[in-house]
Amino acid sequence: MPLRLFLFVLLALVAAVVRAEEISYRRDVQPIFTAKCVACHACYDSPCQLNLGSGEGVQRGAHKRPVYNGLRTEAEEPTRLFLDAEGEAAWRRKGFQSVLEGGGQAALLARMLELGRSQPLAHNARLPEDLEIGIGRQNSCPLPGEFEAFARDNPRAGMPFAVTGLTDDEYATLKQWLAQGAPVDAAPLEPSSAEAAQIADWERLLNAQDKRSRLVARWLYEHLFLAHLHFEGGAPGHFFQLVRSRTPIATRRPDDDPGGDFHYRLRPIRDVIVHKTHIT
Known part of the structure; x- marks a missing residue:
């Protein structure tokens, strides 16, 4: 050779x-x-x-x-x-x-x-x-x-x-x-096609700008901000959280003033699901 x-x-x-x-x-x-x-x-x-x-x-x-x-x-x-x-x-x-x-x-x-x-x-x-x-x-x-x-x-x-x-x-x-230096290979959870379609529908509803829709969206957020949400037909183990999104936005309480315009978003839960924090 x-x-x-x-x-x-x-x-x-x-x-x-x-x-x-x-x-x-x-x-x-x-x-x-x-x-x-x-x-x-x-x-x-x-x-x-x-x-x-x-x-x-x-x-x-x-x-x-x-x-x-x-x-x-x-x-x-x-x-x-x-x-x-x-x-x-x-x-x-x-x-x-x-x-x-x-x-x-x-x-x-x-x-x-x-x-x-x-x-x-x-x-x-x-x-x-x-x-x-x-x-x-x-x-x-x-x-x-x-x-x-x-x-x-x-x-x-x-x-x-x-x-x-x-x-x-x-x-x-x-x-x-x-x-090896403790590398972390990140892999964001990607919504399935069924989940993505439902997320788009919900975000369209939550971000409507008429006064009635904004009041309903705020009520839903203040009651669901801790929840892990699963969509019908979604992949097993896929859960999502309702957040107020701006870069960045984080208030101490869900009814605190976010300080400006924002959008409601449904983002994937990125950590391990454990019973003590898994509110569905």
């Missing part, structure tokens, strides 16, 4: 192996988070505001400030995923810290997983008496520079917390993904 042909075949084989080993966030990583993490980390007040229900949530990272604090006397700026900011830079300006920065085992997410791995819990056994899981438990949200002290003081606080943890294959997948 000529040397040039041999090298070509060799490079093709190497490229095929590399492609086979690449980890896809959508295919390989999100299913692990969905199975092992979103019971806690998939809503507005997730511990440390770390939402693992989507790639956007993972990239946003975590925040020390709790969403709900009954002792505060002034309103906090809301931090709703997909609504109050878009993109990592915008979330950093709001004080969110990356859990992926540093890459590989240096990433905070990797260190939390390793801590959980170092203190495994027995399958189908009672939790240790000294493991605090009550509603009065104070969440700890260490920054990378605080992690060593946190791990020393809280050896059982690794992730996933208070469960039997990841399988060997799941742990290896997450380690490899982090080592």
Whole structure:
């Protein structure tokens, strides 16, 4: 075999192996988070505001400030995923810290997983008496520079917390993904033709400009703004949310003044569907 042909075949084989080993966030990583993490980390007040229900949530990272604090006397700026900011830079300006920065085992997410791995819990056994899981438990949200002290003081606080943890294959997948730089391959949900036709009809109705239609549209929005909407004949698992759309627009309450013209839009739900936020 000529040397040039041999090298070509060799490079093709190497490229095929590399492609086979690449980890896809959508295919390989999100299913692990969905199975092992979103019971806690998939809503507005997730511990440390770390939402693992989507790639956007993972990239946003975590925040020390709790969403709900009954002792505060002034309103906090809301931090709703997909609504109050878009993109990592915008979330950093709001004080969110990356859990992926540093890459590989240096990433905070990797260190939390390793801590959980170092203190495994027995399958189908009672939790240790000294493991605090009550509603009065104070969440700890260490920054990378605080992690060593946190791990020393809280050896059982690794992730996933208070469960039997990841399988060997799941742990290896997450380690490899982090080592590859934790890429997130985005894939926006595309409405089916049946959904698109119904969305167009509803948006035409909601955005009519006569006074009666505008009043009806406002009433519908104020009652449905939290709902996950599914269309007749729509694809299984496809849900949509009614929003007031401008670039950007985000009010604290649905009846707050949006501050100018806007359009009602039906946009796809982009994160994992969980029962505690799935209002249909």
